[in-house]
Amino acid sequence: MKVDLKYKLFLLLSFIVTIQACVPDVEPPVTKPLFYQPDGFPPTSGQLVNNPVTYYGFSLGKKLFYDPILSLDSTISCGSCHQQFAAFAHLDHKLSHGINDLEGTRNAPPLFNLAWHSNFFWDGGSSHIDMQPIGPITNPVEMNESLLNVLVKLRRSTYYPALFKKAFGSDSITTQAMTRALAQFMSSLISANSKYDQVKTGTATFTVDEQNGYTLFKSKCESCHKEPLMTDLNFRNNGLDLHFADAGRARITLQPSDSGKFKVPSLRNVAVTYPYMHDGRLNSLSKVIDHYRSGIIQSSTIDPLLTGGNMSITDAEKQQLLLFLNTLTDPAFLNDKRFSEK
Ligand code: HEC
Ligand code: HEC
Structure with a gap:
């Protein structure tokens, strides 16, 4: 009787394992391409040449964009100040509010069609979309976190190493891989259907x-x-x-x-x-x-x-x-x- 139960359990377990192994590790069907050139748009800035948008890069970028782990006290994500319903601007906030409710000096701009920009921020203080995320992460009134510490937190996580591996073929989590994933997500925010x-x-x-x-x-x-x-x-x-x-x-x-x-x-x-x-x-x-x-x-x-x-x-x-x-x-x-x- 006891053996029988064990055997049944064993069968059940192997069944689950088999089912899981059968789930194909392929990209889910995407109805629209994540990145495309809308009719009538000029050529892009070309900054994505070395960082083409892939499904897994985009997905990792999106996860990072909405993850407060990127801020010092894990309270503020990129998405806190860049809200989708406001075209990724910060609705009804004159100046941005970051960590500890500290106020910045500028209004958060909306985020879309960024693959056509060669300069970022109101003053063009960043000239590459791959480098841009370093600004808000380290800004004392935005996320106030050090890059080193962000990397430590990401490496410690139970799921990020696998996501980085899927996106970039290696589970070593570097600043470059992180900012490139964010750049892939942000470049895919295309608004061309008004x-x-x-x-x-x-x-x-x-x-x-x-x-x-x-x-x-x-x-x-x-x-x-x-x-x-x-x-x-x-x-x-x-x-x-x-x-x-x-x-x-x-x-x-x-x-x-x-x-x-x-x-x-x-x-x-x-x-x-x-x-x-x-x-x-x-x-x-x-x-x-x-x-x-x-x-x-x-x-x-x-x-x-x-x-x-x-x-x-x-x-x-x-x-x-x-x-x-x-x-x-x-x-x-x-x-x-x-x-x-x-
Ligand atoms: C000489 C160039 C120029 C002209 C002409 C111009 N704008 Fe602007 N516009 C700007 C600049 C530069 C800014 C940003 C200024 C700032 O924030 O300091 C701006 C900001 C704006 C904003 C705010 C957008 C935001 O997201 O904050 C709106 C809305 C706007 N303009 C509408 C218009 C309209 C409507 C007209 C025509 C009646 C117009 N602009 C003509 C240069 C121009
Ligand atoms: C505390 C609010 C806040 C947070 C958090 C924040 N941003 Fe921003 N973001 C801003 C403000 C304010 C600006 C304008 C800054 C300037 O022009 O000096 C900006 C500008 C930008 C721009 C430039 C857009 C353009 O048109 O030039 C990009 C891209 C951007 N943010 C992406 C991000 C990413 C990625 C993150 C997360 C790593 C992030 N932001 C986190 C408030 C925020």
């Missing part, structure tokens, strides 16, 4: 008001917020201040002529990324348009396109512009389960 994109590909049409807003946008905004990325990725001064509390691009180049210049933000998904500007000073798109209508300050480094002063935009045109800006929201991207934490 109503605006659908109009461009002929699968949707603008209303009359949206079309009028678009025409106005092309004449007043597009030279800096260039289509189709809705940014020319240059550093410019759009007339917010006379004196610069934050020197912006000049902090990196040390050129006084770069003072008060910031990376032109993309206007894709802009309706969900408030508040606005590098320091989050404006909390609505209505106020942003009012800035261009009545608040442009002529300082020493004002952009040549704005030396003519305030733009003449009527109240009716403002409404049309707002309607157009709303067509840049990409619900498929904001709700894409492949990018969400759970």
Whole structure:
């Protein structure tokens, strides 16, 4: 009787083991490629050449992105300040809040279409997407952790070594492998399916008001917020201040002529990324348009396109512009389960 039970148990166990061994270790079917070149987009910056996106690299990057283990007290993950529903910006936070609720000095920008950027941060302080994550991890008011310590924690974990092995063929956990995985995840955050994109590909049409807003946008905004990325990725001064509390691009180049210049933000998904500007000073798109209508300050480094002063935009045109800006929201991207934490 006793033997019989043991034998049954043995059979059951071998059955489980066999089943597990049969589960194929292949990539689950992916409906869309993780990285692709959307129709009409310019060539990428080329920074992914040595780090092509793979399913396992992306998955590891996503795990790291949402893991608070990357911060000193394991309370803050990249995803704490970069929230998917806000196009990976920090919704309703003027300045970012990091570890111990410490406040940074800048507004967290949204994260998408980063494979087209060659410079990161408002001042372009990082010039490679592989290196960029080191900034927030070690920043005392963001995650305040040392790279060495992050690596120690990852190596100690029961599952990370296997995930690194799947992604990069070796279970040795290095800074480079970690930042490359994060870069693969972030590069896959592609937003190219807004109503605006659908109009461009002929699968949707603008209303009359949206079309009028678009025409106005092309004449007043597009030279800096260039289509189709809705940014020319240059550093410019759009007339917010006379004196610069934050020197912006000049902090990196040390050129006084770069003072008060910031990376032109993309206007894709802009309706969900408030508040606005590098320091989050404006909390609505209505106020942003009012800035261009009545608040442009002529300082020493004002952009040549704005030396003519305030733009003449009527109240009716403002409404049309707002309607157009709303067509840049990409619900498929904001709700894409492949990018969400759970
Ligand atoms: C405490 C909030 C906070 C955390 C945590 C955080 N970020 Fe950020 N992130 C910001 C802020 C603020 C900026 C803008 C900083 C600047 O311009 O100086 C930024 C900028 C960026 C940018 C540049 C985007 C662009 O358009 O140039 C990327 C990419 C990024 N973060 C990725 C990450 C990753 C990866 C992590 C985790 C390792 C992370 N962030 C953690 C707040 C945060
Ligand atoms: C001369 C170039 C230029 C022109 C023209 C321009 N912008 Fe901007 N825009 C910028 C820059 C630079 C910033 C970021 C400034 C900062 O944060 O210091 C910005 C920021 C914004 C933001 C905030 C986005 C965010 O994520 O914080 C919005 C919205 C915006 N602009 C809309 C417009 C609209 C609408 C027009 C036309 C009416 C326009 N811009 C014209 C350069 C320009």
